[in-house]
Amino acid sequence: MAAEELLKYQRIVIDQDTCISCGACVSVCPAGALELDEETAKARLIWDKCVDDFSCVDVCPVYCIYKTSEAPDEHKAKDGWYRFSRELSEEEKQAFEQWRQQYGVTGNPAQ
Template identity: 40%
Template sequence: MKKRVNLTFPKSTIHVPVAYRLAKDFNVAANIIRAQVAPNQMGKMVLELLGDIDQIESAVEWMRSQDIEVSLHGREIAIDRDLCVDCGLCTGVCPSGALQLEPQTFKLNFARSRCIVCEQCIPACPVDAISINL
């Protein structure tokens, strides 16, 4: 099973080796999608967890016991194809390459599985065709 989570670390838990502990103690693979962690500051991270559902739930419980705030990542980017004019402005700000123009048709292609929901594409869209689904 795959599950995407948002983590918020208080200053006191920045030193916790989360990805290592998830793999070693819970047999859960942690793909770091996005991270903003600095010494003596609050940190944020988006992880994609891969493993057995029970192991993932145990890992989430452990992270919460370490004072790490864990929230399930239920948000997704939505593109209104009726509004989209395939201008490609969103492709220039997409750090994961989830938004690309097809070379032959010049139509916008959205690879949802590559999207990290950074929301940089939303303000880039001149016709407001991109939004966030909660």
């Protein structure tokens, strides 16, 4: 898939400090793109799996999931609320960097 096609997905931002670990977003995600952290039980996005249907945004009881275009800068600057499921291809790496620039995401993925 070309980087332009990958970039059509804007994905989501999660504020893990507000998350209450209810698991609703994980249950509703059609793409298996959300998980609860094994230690903190906070929700985390698996960046390369998200397909932008935004059903997670609507079910979160504490409103801590945002479309990336609508997310507050302070949340986009936090680290660790997303990760990758595998090593990204070169095209995906390009799309990832474009996504960070386009939406001002400065936080780093979880390792």
